[in-house]
Amino acid sequence: MKPPFNYRKLAYAALDVTDLDASVRFYRDLVGLDLVQQDETVAFLRCSRDHHNLVLYRGAVPGLRRAAYEMAGAADLEAAFEFHAARGLAPRWLDEAACRVLNQGRTFRVREPASGLTFELFDRMTQLALPYRHTVTKIARLGHIVVGTPDYDAARARLMDDFNFAVSDFVEGRFSWMRCYPNPLHHTFAMGLSERRHLHHVNFMVTDVDDIGEAMNRMKKAGVEIVFGPGRHLPSTSIFLYFLDPDGMTIEFSFGMEEIPAGNGRLPRMLEMHPNTMDIWGSSPAPRFGKGGAIGDGDD
Missing domain, CATH: 3.10.180.10 (2,3-Dihydroxybiphenyl 1,2-Dioxygenase, domain 1)
Known part of the structure; x- marks a missing residue:
């Protein structure tokens, strides 16, 4: 059976980094991403009108925390959750507070067991008024x-x-x-x-x-x-x-x-x-x- 849902795009990657400030400087000044917001533990950067396309978390071990995909619509998100639950993957909805922090609509996470990677699926993300501006790289x-x-x-x-x-x-x-x-x-x-x-x-x-x-x-x-x-x-x-x-x-x-x-x-x-x-x-x-x-x- 073909899964009954469609995607829009890869939305963001979430990385764990050991030195948040150094990583922000690297991805902003050398890679060319736009820093949207940062606190002591997390930074959101973008290369589009999306609120974020890269999220950096301060962590002890560097790596990929999760891969996030935007679904084609709200119905696709619901269908994906139900399908993953039926397949025994134990998807879990994020609460409203967590979604607000991410500037996203309804969101759930599900772990692919063979790779160990957590996928995050959601139906919409806050769009920023000002377009992403190219700096060192287009x-x-x-x-x-x-x-x-x-x-x-x-x-x-x-x-x-x-x-x-x-x-x-x-x-x-x-x-x-x-x-x-x-x-x-x-x-x-x-x-x-x-x-x-x-x-x-x-x-x-x-x-x-x-x-x-x-x-x-x-x-x-x-x-x-x-x-x-x-x-x-x-x-x-x-x-x-x-x-x-x-x-x-x-x-x-x-x-x-x-x-x-x-x-x-x-x-x-x-x-x-x-x-x-x-x-x-x-x-x-x-x-x-x-x-x-x-x-x-x-x-x-």
Whole structure:
């Protein structure tokens, strides 16, 4: 049975960071996000009219706290909750106070057991009056989140069967690029086989190929470690640059992405396990690429 609900988009990533002030400076001044609000324990940043597209929490262990998706509407949110409950996933609604803190409408969280990742689903978010203003990088949107898990096959099946994620491309038994149906972007989530559960990277899509080159030089001047690229991915065709945040978590800028329309899009492609699948230009990632960051418990 196909899950009876649809998504609008990937809305935000929530990260645990060990030094909140240092991370805010990094994501604001070097990545180019707009700081919306901050207190001693949490900071909300954006790259759109949404109240937030990245939430940073002060934490002892850096990592991905949760991945949040906006549903197509209130009926889709209700259907998702009922479907997840029927599948034994024990979804839980946030109370009104917690939703107000997040500037969101009705919201629930549910843990995908094979990856350990908490997903947050909601129907609306506060829209800010002033548009997001580009500073150092012309960010188009939060693009995708990628994780690793030793229970790859089980997690892949669960995301397809219970979360209504559609596979765009895959490396057999190793990696899947997935879109939140019917969003057409080649992937808003991806997952790979790994020895442990961990964050691989968080991506922001940029509007101009020059943003990639400018970011490379800006990061080098700031002493930020570049761990992969510039290069071009085979699966999505995007040009990429990966670098590390202050906690060693991998962040990606990418330009360009294939779109697969709902209903009449192509079938998933099986890609070969070859270095050129990740970069058709032939570069290789550094040892720290995609290694930093745990999978957190999901709650505030």
